[in-house]
């Protein structure tokens with residue numbers, strides 16, 4: 001069978017969940033009631049939910065089976081040791097601290113090691129990462145390469161951090177930089193991978209300036225597969241070997257197991273530094289739980305341990321990356337402006353380019369996300385001025401891109417679902433002149449995209 005070209009889902013379906021078809025009037029009412037913010041919709045009213053790839057994946061039969069093996073002991077649970085062994089085997093880090101999800105790992109790390117006025121460089125901070133840095137009154141500084149800021153630009157490793165800019169920051173402001181972070185893949189920059197060469201460059205700079213280097217590792221397996229496919233000399237290696245090298249170049253990581261952990265909940269913080277690990281564990285006990293469960297059930301630890309192994313299977317990654325690329329190809333073929341090239345977990349529509357008649361301050365991403373729901377029952381998410389525009393001082397700054405992300409849950413939708421999505425996006429793009437801008441009627445002062453209420457302009 002290796003000589004056939006069709007890439008198929010590397011699984012068969014054992015359990016199904018019905019999705020609900022709605023009428024247009026129902027969707028109109030639901031959207032109005034949600035204040036034109038798709039986060040506020042009832043999931044039940046969504047036909048195909050591409051809001052996020054986080055925690056929305058389908059677990060395997062082996063993972064469901066592992067749930068029954070969960071050891072729910074408060075301290076020293078067998079499930080913790082299984083989880084710890086899988087994470088240390090993969091990352092090589094000395095301390096493995098489970099957390100209920102990625103942002104808990106971020107909060108515990110940043111609250112333990114950051115001080116007001118400091119700077120955390122990253123390729124692009126994702127929303128919760130940025131918010132957790134800013135909550136400590138520190139600066140989250142995005143240093144992705146210039147190509148990474150232009151949606152139409154093609155680059156094999158568009159998630160790379162700008163090493164020259166990082167070097168300058170370390171040179172001139174190094175006393176205010178307690179650690180360097182790199183997000184793999186770079187979610188806020190379009191799910192774009194970071195090369196091994198770039199990670200090695202960060203390692204060298206961190207060695208030179210004696211700074212710890214952390215990965216935001218949510219989508220480490222997808223990143224490893226891109227390295228295998230795109231980086232010179234990497235094609236013969238397994239995704240696991242590449243992933244191990246990625247982790248070995250850093251000193252620690254934060255991880256949301258809701259992505260490449262193939263689990264519905266979970267995460268961890270893993271690191272080498274003993275003193276930092278002590279501080280983090282103390283805070284963990286205060287707010288998350290004992291260090292052998294960190295806010296998770298024993299069965300969650302089992303599901304994550306198993307998921308971290310399945311995610312590195314080559315047949316899975318080949319299907320995963322190809323199925324995202326397939327949607328991207330269909331949209332590019334129809335002339336819909338999308339961020340280039342396809343990301344690992346998502347396709348990002350360029351709402352600013354498509355809706356050029358709607359200025360960024362009238363949120364083209366909100367308009368496009370609303371139209372996709374209204375016309376087709378599809379839910380995507382704005383990644384643009386609403387998500388990233390609000391500054392800590394309360395002013396609004398226009399970020400480089402206004403995107404709508406269509407994130408693909410892992411192992412959930414089939415090719416015909418994706419064909420439907422492509423048809424619907426192309427139809428909505430065809431009616432772009434009818435779409436209007438929005439203004440914010442009500443919003444909180446941090447992470448406003450989750451709960452803001454909009455009204456049409």
Ligand code: F0G
Pocket residue numbers: 051052053054101102103104126128129183187188216218255256257258267
């Ligand atoms: N870092 C990155 C790069 C992320 O994409 C996310 C979550 C987190 C950290 C936080 O992890 O949700 O487990 O607390 N991203 C999701 C998304 C929510 O939709 O992209 P979490």
